Amino acid sequence: MKSAVIVFPGSNCDRDAAMAIEKVTGTAPTMVWHQETALPDGTEFVMLPGGFSYGDYLRCGAMAGVSNIIPAVKAHAEDGKPLLGVCNGFQVLIETGLLPGALMRNASLHFVCEKSPLTIENGNTQFTSQYGANRDVIIPVAHHDGNYFADDETLDRIESEGQVVFRYARNPNGSARNIAGITNSEGNVMGMMPHPERAIDVDHGGTDGLAVFESILGSA
């Protein structure tokens, strides 16, 4: 499967994302600078990495959400192809309107950086199918603005549609209903605050993130 990782000024998990993709597929993804206006021909999976794009100016992900590559990323998602945003990538997906809600400053006001126990709420997505029956995983979080917010109607809707994919077992940031990761209604776009690419090797202290990449890319 041909993959692309979008690189914004201030991205800092782009190489981790590339390593995770290469570990599963054996092929390095194309690194696409945000000023490009097209994805490489045949791109089947796109990842928006973590970091602090544009220094988090205005709102986290707001500037990246209007950068030159975004129309191509939106078109990729509208074609039904998989798109994953992690941490700042999740914030960018929210800002582009590809995912509902908002990500606000952590309720504690603290930057949180810890191994976060999570529950997989939906193991039938194209991002979680390889977890099998496993529902309890530990994936690191590292963010200042991961406090998921949406109105009750939106929360009820995404819960009932199975769009809540990951939930915190120990809420680090005040997120509504302990939400850590969601998909769009079509199920091909996922955003999550925890970093699966930082849990793919025993030397990371755990490999619970690997199945996210195996789920998306495993059939390659």
Place this chain on the structure above:
Amino acid sequence: MKARIHVYLKPGVLDPQGAAVAGALKNLGFDEVENARQGKLIELDLTGDDADAAKTRVEEMCKKLLANPVIENFTVEMA
């Protein structure tokens, strides 16, 4: 022409930064502070001289980028 845009959190949306500001003011002895809400002020210098048309454009800017309509409201003053 200038536009002055206030972006602020909707009522009911938790504002932890505002709460921290209120707490800090109380620590300084300003006991009358009941609550604080923190927002942003953005000033734009604009070309043109039709204030009504400019305001419509600025409101579009707010909806597209300057405010997040999920959690924020905004007001626009032309000067």
